[in-house]
Amino acid sequence: MLLWYVLIPVVVVLVLGYLRAPLMAWSAALLAGAAYLSFGQTAGLAWFAVALSLSVLLNIKPLRRLLVTGPIFGVFKKITPAMSQTEQEAINAGTVWWDRDLFSGKPDFAKLHAFPAPKLSAEEQAFLDGPTEQLCKMIDDWKITHELKDLPPEVWQFIKDHGFLGMIIKKQYGGLEFSNYGHAKVVTKIASRGGSAAVSVMVPNSLGPGELLQHYGTEAQKNYYLPRLAKGLEIPCFALTSPYAGSDAGGIPDYGIVCKGAYTDPRTGEHHENVLGIRVSWEKRWITLAPISTILGLAFKLYDPDHLLGEKEDVGITCALVPTEHVGVHIGRRHWPGGAVFMNGPTWGKDVFIPLDWIIGGREFAGQGWRMLVECLSVGRCISLPAMSVASGQLASYVTGAFARIRDQFGLAIGKFEGVDEAMARIGGYTYQMDAAQRLALVGLDIGEKPSVLSAVLKYHNTERMRKTLNDAMDVHGGKAVVVGPRNYLARAYQAIPIAITVEGANILTRSMIIYGQGAIRCHPFVLREMRAAMANDAVDFDEAFIGHLGFVGSNLIRSLVLGLTGSKVAGSPVSGPHAGYYRDITRFSSAFALLSDMAMFSLGGALKFREKLSARLGDMLSGLYLATAALKRYADEGNQPEDLPLLKWAVESALYDVQQAIDGFLANLPSRPLAWVLRRAIFPLGMHFKQPSDKTGTQVAALMMQPGHARDRLTKGIYVPQEESDPVGVLAPALLATIETDAIENKLRKAQREGKLKEAPTAARLQEALNKGVITQVEFEAVKRARWLKRQVIMVDDFDMQLNQHDTQLFERQPV
Incomplete structure (x- = not known):
């Protein structure tokens, strides 16, 4: 009988917690239990009275605010760290999307599979098959990087004439108005042929004047500049980073002072006197296309000491358009980035006077530059560098699969040696992950989302996987990839790895600060609401959010324990078959991740943002969950092809293993050791059982990379494949077939x-x-x-x-x- 008194309450708690029962259900269960225990027992009436009082206290909101959440609210307002304006704008930038589900502890997989599969329009496909194919044929990457140190004039002209610089510009202004997916596929195809050409095309279509003008420009600015940008009559660049502010773009030292002055407009030749404007000074570095640009997008801090614009002296970061022919603007020097020799260089100016109407968006957008930049960067980070990473992975998969089957040693194709097929499995598996991750993010962009957190995940993890795939490809090729020359199709991409790792936010910073730093606040169902309630002194909203937050924490604790004890088998899966268990495991780790996030914030408070190693591991958990779900989404979108199952298994299992290891590292280093002990028992009650992909799976991945067929074609779809046997990449397909035959x-x-x-x-x-x-x-x-x-x-x-x-x-x- 005593066993039932213990067992029944435990089962009820586990069921209610797992199902995320509302507060009223918990209160009803508490009262029912207390009534049962007190039935026929005088002493038990006291327990019922306590249960009734607690239920009344928690469910009558005015009383709850007065006695429970009100005092907590007072403490919360004192301990909540203040956010700077740049932090607030970064937090508010973009949208949350599928990342919110991953943070929920209970992802809605029906929602995931309801997102449309990415698809090219007929116009986009024609552009890929026509002008993009022709451009790739014109690209001689060895000549560009070794001899000319630039694109040939005829290639530049072809890019301008066919609208490559205006892919994102709307048709009403003469642009192509491609979808984000179409834009990315063009970049991917060009990048598979030559990094220098890809960078030259992608930068004007990413973060730059065109993107900013379309979102924030005045009608006059749009009507003048966008048609010229679309036709290649203007070459844009965006000057943001400086010698003293790289990843910390908000700390740029460049400044402008509001004042009156005179200037001559280089576009019209007209001279203007006594104009309200800005005297700006800047020194920028690492600016792509700056050496040949005609229009400079310039970011600087704006000050108004004489209050000519308003009451604020420190107006904030401002973005302006400055013609490079304007007096005082300096360009024309170059940096040498490395493997991809594209136009990149410095620009500088001292006390250059510009009118207020050169501010992007006009006078009313003075001081709004940081918000503009962060919002646009959340889009660009999803496209340019991730697309180049996909191109590198797909090219590495294509050439390495063929080379490993063609090249033999000791009478056996080198790809059949287990040591080699281990490296090949990583190439194929990471390529599948990268492409899947970008596909899902691009779907979000094309349905109107601006997933700022997922864009950071994509930028970091795709470029890191690009590094790994190219390293492995180099190892498999051996001496073939060591000797630099026109026949080496890997060397330039390998040499250019640091470019992708560094730009658009250095990867170390992105992993340790941005992914989770933004994700914890933006994607959490309650934290941002609580913080905003504190800033607005809104006790009513804080009460609702805080009570919801408590239930969220308790539920995730119970869900983590139940899912850990049952091996995730009680969780639902939207599919059946060999990959059904992956959905259940993702649900388990989503609950664990949400629980750890709350416990990190609870135990460390505002200090968490300075504990970058812990923050990075939490970011790794979120990233691993995203990569796993993206791979499952891709597999479903492509029709659940049985041939691709080894790729799916490798991609998902490696991602889930990474999540497990991130949790283990987090718990091993959480300062509160008693809390870490409790959390480890809740999340891994039966130990850590997730493994890296098996040797068998890896060998299956390597085999499909070496065998012509649909699986290999799907893995490498989108790259440029020359047809000439005289081409070092073009010869691989006929050589592979001939070798097999x-x-x-x-x-x-x-x-x-x-x-x-x-x-x-x-x-x-x-x-x-x-x-x-x-x-x-x-x-x-x-x-x-x-x-x-x-x-x-x-x-x-x-x-x-x-x-x-x-x-x-x-x-x-x-x-x-």
């Missing part, structure tokens, strides 16, 4: 050699001997001869003259051994 013949030759039927050395002479002795037919002889010729084209590297200037253009005409 002649495998049996080569085995026949090796067997004949072992049996002593062939005496010649293993060269072309042995092949001729085999034909002469009837070991192989004339058809087989020709097939092997062609396959070996193609293989030679694949494995050979460039050599140069003694000054390393001229590579040998006749390399393949030499007589092979």
Whole structure:
């Protein structure tokens, strides 16, 4: 009987907590339990009275505010750290989307699968198949990076004439008005052919004057500049970073003073006197397209000491459009970024006078620059660098899969050695993750979202996975990828890795501060509401949010325990089959992540934002959940293809393993050790059981990368594949097919050699001997001869003259051994 007195309340608590029962349901259960315990027992009436008093206190809101949440509200207002204006604008920028579900502890997978699959319009597909394909054919990346240090004039003109610089500009202004998905696919295809060309195209379509003008520009600014930008008559750049403010863009030292002055408009030649404007000074570095720009987007801090605009002296960060022909503007010097040799350089000016109407958006947008930048960056971060990362992964998958099957050592294709297939599995798995992650984010953008948190996740994790895939691809290729030259299709991308890692927010900062720093406040269902209530001194709203928050914490604690004890089996899944369990595991880790977030904020308070290692691990949890759900969404969108199951398994299992390890690292370093002990028992009651993808799964991924077919095509879809066998990438497909088709013949030759039927050395002479002795037919002889010729084209590297200037253009005409 005593067992039931204990067991029944425990079961009721677990069920109510798991189901996230409302406060009234908890109160009813409490009263029912107290009534049952007090039935027929005088002493039990006291317990019922306590339960009744507690229920009344929690459910009658005026009383609750007076005695419970009111005192807590007073303390909360004192301990809540103040947010600077830039922090508030960063928090308010963009929207929350699927990331809110991941923070909820109970993701709605029906919502996930209801999001439309990304799709190109007929116009976008035609542009990819036409102008983009033609542009890729014109790109000689070796010539660009080694000889010209710039795009050839005819390539620049082609880019301008065909609207590549105006993909995001609306058609009413002469732009292409592509979807974000279409924009990203164009960048991906170009990037698979040459990073320098891709950067030159993507920057004007990302964070820059075009994006800012469309959202905030005056009608006069839009009507003048947008058609010119769309046609390539203006080359834009955006000057934000400086020698003293890189990732801390809000700390830029460049400044402008509101005053009256004179200027001559370089666009019209008209001179203006006694104009209210700004005298601005700046020194910017790392500005893409600055050396050749005609219009400079300039970010600076604006001050109004004489109150010519209003009461504020410190007006705030402001963005203006300044023609580079304007007196005092300096451009024309270049930086050398590395593997991708694109136009990048400094710009500077001292006491340059500009009128107020050069502010983007006009006078009323003075001081609104930080909000403008953060909102636009949340879009650009989802597109440019993630698309280049996808291109690198897809190219690495395409070339490495083929090379590993073509290249043999010890009589076996190198891709069949387990040490090599381990690296290949990472290439294929990370590529699947990167593409899936960007696809889902682009869907959000195209339905009107601006997911600022997910854009940071995408920027960090795609560029880091690009680094890993290229490192592994280099290792598999060995000497083929070490020697730089026109036949090396990996070297320039490998050399350019630091560019992607550093720009648009350095990756260390993005991981340790931005992903979770914004995510914890924006995506949490109650924290931002509580903070806003404190700032507005709204006790009523705080009461609602705080009570909801308490229930949220309790529910996630119970859900984490129940899901941990049952191996997630009580959680629902929207699908059946071999990947159904992944949805359940994601639900489990979502509850655990939400619980840990609250416990981190509870135990550390405002100090959490300075504990960057802990914050980074919380960000890793959110990121891993996003990558796993993105992979599942992609698999569903592509029709649940059985051939792709190894890629899905590798992508999801590695993401969930990363989440587990992030939780383990967080708990091992949480300052409150008793709290960490309790949380570990709740989240991992039976231990940590998630593993990295199995060797078998990895081998399956490597095998599909080496075999022509639909799975390989889907993994690498979107890159530019030349058709010419003289091209180092173009030769791979025919060489791969020829290698596979002649495998049996080569085995026949090796067997004949072992049996002593062939005496010649293993060269072309042995092949001729085999034909002469009837070991192989004339058809087989020709097939092997062609396959070996193609293989030679694949494995050979460039050599140069003694000054390393001229590579040998006749390399393949030499007589092979």
